Amino acid sequence: MNLRSFAAALAVTVVLPLGAASAADLEVTHWWTSGGEAAAVAELAKAFDATGNHWVDGAIAGSGSTARPIMVSRITGGDPMAATQFNHGRQAEELVEAGLMRDLTDVATKEKWKEIIKPASLLDSCTIDGKIYCAPVNIHSWQWLWLSNAAFKQAGVDVPKNWDEFVAAAPALEKAGIVPLAVGGQPWQAAGAFDVLMVAIAGKDTFQKVFGDKDEEAAAGPEIAKVFKAADDARRMSKGTNVQDWNQATNMVITGKAGGQIMGDWAQGEFQLAGQKAGTDYTCLPGLGVNEVISTGGDAFYFPLLKDEEKSKAQEALASTLLNPATQVAFNLKKGSLPVRGDVDLAAANDCMKKGLDILAKGNVIQGTDQLLSADSQKQKEDLFSEFFANPSMTPEDAQKRFADIIASAD
Amino acid sequence: MAGHTRGSGRPNQWLRNLNAKLASIPMILTAVVIFLGGTVWTVVYSFTNSRLLPRLSFVGLDQYERLWAAPRWLISVQNLVIYGFFSLIFSLAIGFLLAALMDQKIRFENTFRTIMLYPFALSFIVTGLVWQWLLNPEYGIQSVVRSLGWTSFAFDPLYNSNIVIYGILIAALWQGTGLVMCLMLAGLRGIDEDIWKATRVDGIPMWKTYLLVIIPMMRGVFITTLVIIASGIVKVYDLVVAQTSGGPGIASEVPAKYVYDYMFQAQNLGQGFAASTMMLVTVAIIIVPWAYLEFGGGRKRA
Incomplete structure (x- = not known):
């Protein structure tokens, strides 16, 4: 009896997957x-x-x-x-x-x-x-700055309305034991943050010239130098992040251990899941509050x-x-x-x-870097920016030179 | 036997041990097609501009020029040299020392040997994760020591670009020395007991015996161990991925990781193949002299 029911059970397990497969x-x-x-x-x-x-x-x-x-x-x-x-x-x-x-x-x-x-x-x-x-x-869209209202309250400063105010508020956050800017260790996060800074600070046209037209001269020019300056600020502010994944970094913002994070709008799902409300618990600044443009990757x-x-x-x-x-x-x-x-x-x-x-709806959109650059160029960019963010002795000027080289050979 | 030999002339060399030759055909095919064929294929395609899919459009040495200009590759090579140098020296030294201690007819030798060899039974991924936790300043050694009262104690090699490769080295030694010890112990056990008796009669101190008599006698074991360690060094990958995934930044990158990242993440097969060809050259530099010593020059001398 036992054997038979066992055999029947076996037969069922064999038949089931076959039956299911025909239902696509x-x-x-x-x-x-x-x-x-x-x-x-x-x-x-x-x-x-x-x-x-x-x-x-x-x-x-x-x-x-x-x-x-x-x-x-x-x-x-x-x-x-x-x-x-x-x-x-x-x-x-x-x-x-x-x-x-x-x-x-x-x-x-x-x-x-x-x-x-x-x-x-x-x-x-x-x-x-x-x-x-x-x-x-x-x-x-990548172009978002997520800020923890609680962290700024703890540091005793107002929640910033744009990137410059955020940079100015960084010392107060540090004093309160809060990492101003969370940047996870995975290379794409540093590279992405840089692209966001570029749209916000150098604007839509420069972004298109550098990544769309692969214009080496623009990449080596003064506009991008300003972006590297801002990246240098970001690097200083991100010291002490010590997490790898983007959602761990977002979690630092959710729990108020970090002041903010430059991350795409997928971070929003994490805030939502943690039961936080936009405006009261966290603040979002598209285009870092400077240049309200979003990419449509x-x-x-x-x-x-x-x-x-x-x-x-x-x-x-x-x-x-x-x-x-x-x-x-x-x-x-x-x-x-x-x-x-x-x-x-x-x-x-x-x-x-x-x-x-x-x-x-206003049409302030740009193409994402995934659409403009090949995976190979993206990887080289990631290598550059993960090194830049982890290594304080690398000057913005050196980094810009290497960036221009990558753009020159990009396809 | 005589019945098998043909009526006249020498027996055909090719037909001797025919069964054995037939039986080894699959292995020969595997070796030639998969190992040799795959290697040649990789080297050939390293001269092309293959991206996601291999294609035969040759670009000369472009891939190699780009490779040797890439800061990440240079850091990878530098890391490999540091890691290789120290892991070779320390695993040989510590392994031999442990084996010599184990050889003193101590009690519970079996138990100790098992304990020492256990780390080797773990995969690099597990080893890497364990050491990632141990070296994490918030949970690991640093926090334990701090909680004991030394609040300024700092030990976070994995988060410091300058010394991160040594953090990886620690984990590698923890895992690798057990095997070296066992190999050395086997070598020591192969030494004739009479040699020890003779040195004792002559009154030669023990350390001198080890250094001048035993080690030279263990030449074969040393060379085998050397090759095992060296090939493990060149291919180190999973340990780095588990411990730091190349970070902070690109400070703990290694060549094998460069190969993987560029082949699959950057979708640039040509660049990955160029890097792996460079690794092959490195391995060849290690293996060829050894093979020559073991199978070529050695036989003539013997």
Whole structure:
């Protein structure tokens, strides 16, 4: 008897996965693993499961730089997932050119993506040779300064309204035993903070000239010298951070151990998860309060070419689910990012998101560095800035010289 | 036996031990195709401008020029030299010392040997994490000593760019000396008991016996140990990733990490291949003289 029931149980376990597979399980890989991100991705899964298919979550921990190599080697190695996150832009460019990604143009024309996706540059980043290869899901902007109101209260100074006031308040924070600016040890954080300083201090045009046109002279010029000066301030203010991950650094701001953090709007999900309210518990300054411009990078899903027809069909369903207005609202509210379509109602958005939506509506947008620079140039930049932020003996002038070299050889 | 030999002439050299030769074909193929083929492929593609996917468009020595101009690569090489030099000296010295102590017919030798060898059974990742915690100023050694009363005590090598590589060295020695000790102990056990008796009769002090008699007799063991340690040094990667992930800044970067980061994160295979070719050259510099001594020159002398 026992043996028979055991055999029956075995048979069930064999049959079950087979049965489930025919109902189109799609494995979706992404690197959304922090608290706020996981809550947001659960919304996507819920919406996709509602279409009768099944979302198999393939979260890869440890930020994009850890996850992307794994994704790429699975795709190039012949074991593709059904869909995968990338920052849209140039990260998946070569995979598309090698014919490993699926063309989504049919779905896109049918659902009129060209008309609904705002700003249009998002879809342009998904387009290679006139064909659309990815579905953008959100707009993330880097250009935010998050400040802990409690930390400034403890230090006895007003919450700053822009970068200069923040720099001026740093000594008071230090005196109170608070790290003025939290910068995590992962290299991309230092590099990102610099890009933000560049837009805020040197402005939109210089940013475009340096990263868009790869103008070496602009990179070596006086405008960028000012940015390096500010980066030097930031370096001094970040001394004593001693954490690695961005969300640990955000946590320092949430708990009032740090005065502020330059981080993209994905940090907002962490504040929300900690139950903090924009305006009363924390303050956000887009464009560091100096130059209210936001970049429109973000996340997009790419769909590797699959042989299985059923799964290919489900991929289409997933692509349209991702851009569904209801999904867009649910996902982006949890994630703290902005929706990719201009026609959804985000009444539930908090103050910070509304500021972002405003700037977006005014059209004060730039392209993100992921869209402008290749991964190779980005990595060299990361090497430079992680060294710069960790090594006080490196002068801003030296760093600028190396920066100009990177821009000169960038592609 | 006679029945197998052909009627006339010498037996064909190629057909001798045919079974053994057939059996080794898979291994020979593996060695040639995977090891040799992979190596040649890597070296060839290091002269191309391959990005995310390999492609054959040659750019001469560009990748190598960029490599040797990159500050991060230079720091990596410098770190490897420091790390290699000290880890070679200390693991040999400490390993031999421990083995010599263990060889004094002490009680509970088995227990001690096991304890010493245990760290080696851990992966570098675990070792790295353990030492990351021990060296963390907020939880580790520094905070323990401070809580005992020495409040100005400072010991945070992993957060100081100038000495971070020594923090990694500590962890590496903790893990690696056990193995060296075992190898040395095996060597010591291979020394004939009569030699010890002879030196005792001659009244030679023990340290002198070790230095002038025993160590020269252990030449083979030393060379094997040297090669094992040296190849471990060149490929050090996971320990750094677990302890500092190259930080602070790029102060504890090592060549193997450069290879990985540029191949996969920067999506620049050409640059990664150039760096790994340089590592191969380093390994060759270590292995070739050893192989020559062991298998070439040595045999003639023997």
